[in-house]
Amino acid sequence: MALASLALLLLLAGYAVLCAIWPFARCRKCSGTGIRQARRTVELCRRCHGRRYRLRIGRRLLNTGRDIHRAGTRHPHRHDSGGEFTPWP
Numbered sequence: 723m724a725l726a727s728l729a730l731l732l733l734l735a736g737y738a739v740l741c742a743i744w745p746f747a748r749c750r751k752c753s754g755t756g757i758r759q760a761r762r763t764v765e766l767c768r769r770c771h772g773r774r775y776r777l778r779i780g781r782r783l784l785n786t787g788r789d790i791h792r793a794g795t796r797h798p799h800r801h802d803s804g805g806e807f808t809p810w811p
């Protein structure tokens with residue numbers, strides 16, 4: 723049992739690393755072509771809108787977690803306008 727949970731942990735870790743370094747997976751609907759071939763016309767894939775890739779579920783979770791973390795910290799949102807940056811309101 724311990725071995726099974728260890729394997730699962732490794733699998734999850736591997737998936738997390740995969741999401742971190744390569745967050746996009748090929749669109750399943752168009753299998754990475756970005757287009758959808760209708761009978762005579764060629765249209766953009768509706769699922770990925772021609773971008774060919776979709777964000778991995780794991781990466782989406784990662785992003786959500788980061789957003790929650792950012793919202794939880796007291797640092798105000800930083801504006802990258804090149805102007806003055808005031809750390810506290």
Ligand SMILES: [Zn+2]
Pocket residue numbers: 749750751752753754755756757767768769770771772774775
């Ligand atoms: Zn697609």
